[in-house]
Amino acid sequence: MIKFEFNHLSTMQNILELTNLRKYYATQKAVDDISFSIEKGSIFGLLGPNGAGKTTLLRMITGIFYPDSGHIQFDGRTFNPIEDVLKIGYMPEERGLYKKMKIGDQVMYLAQLKGLSRQDALKQIKFWFKRLEMESWWTKKVEDLSKGMSQKLQFVTTVLHEPQLIILDEPFSGLDPLNANLIKDEIYGLAQRGSTVIFSTHRMEQVEEICDHIVLMNLGKKILDGTVGDVKQQFKENKFSIKLQELPAHTSSPAFNVIDQQANAFTVKINEGHxxxxxxxxxxxxQCTIEAFQEILPSLNDIFIHLVEGSKAKTRQFNDSMAQ
Incomplete structure (x- = not known):
């Protein structure tokens, strides 16, 4: 497992700390000894393929499931599901809206469940409906909405009570590029105003753009923990792109190997010791004129595939050795 350690002045800088969390079902270890912390005001990416244990972990963080063992600390003290649930906004991948209920009534009902008075709820609903261009939706029903429109509505019901911790499971599912950018900007804004966001997805390009820190899970275990920048640096392969104004006489050098060429643009891999x-x-x-020179860092998608496939191979080897 690759792990990056960070020194914190105080645990109070963390909104959430998970220590040795485990949740086992009859046939599998859904969450197997997971530990990590999340800083206040950060946008945190929880990544993993289907079946990695992400949903089970999120349900323990929200108090829906209780861990078999381990400890959850929320805002500097032991997590209390009954009290702390009002400080959390959870948008699950499975949508939970009432299809026949009018949208305005539904959002008002959910806001009051989260502890807002009717007056405060109305103020927040009007604010978010205007912000996300939903003002004409009040008397519509959920069954009349497209998938993308339902996604925007679910986002509003998740954040309108201004929770300290916001958990978004595949929040861009069904959104067109325009509305995806709209929601992305709101996620940035929420973090800037002090909320902490857990962003769970398997879409690596979204994580790379949005998240400060990531944890990658597979088969119930944590296999990667670090900032996006540090993770990319950890897995870099000494590859660089170089663009020249004219072709060189030759490209044979002990310092590097050319692994790709497109006209005057080369991709090179620097050899050890250079x-x-x-x-x-x-x-x-x-006498070549250099127009551009840039290091090529691996994408999170490449790192994700490399680590997930590697952990699967180790599991197969372990199972084969146990069967012998």
């Missing part, structure tokens, strides 16, 4: 300056010096010595 540095990026050696590549630049090689082309400059051939």
């Amino acid at each position: 540095k990026s300056n050696d590549v630049l010096q090689f082309f400059l010595q051939q």
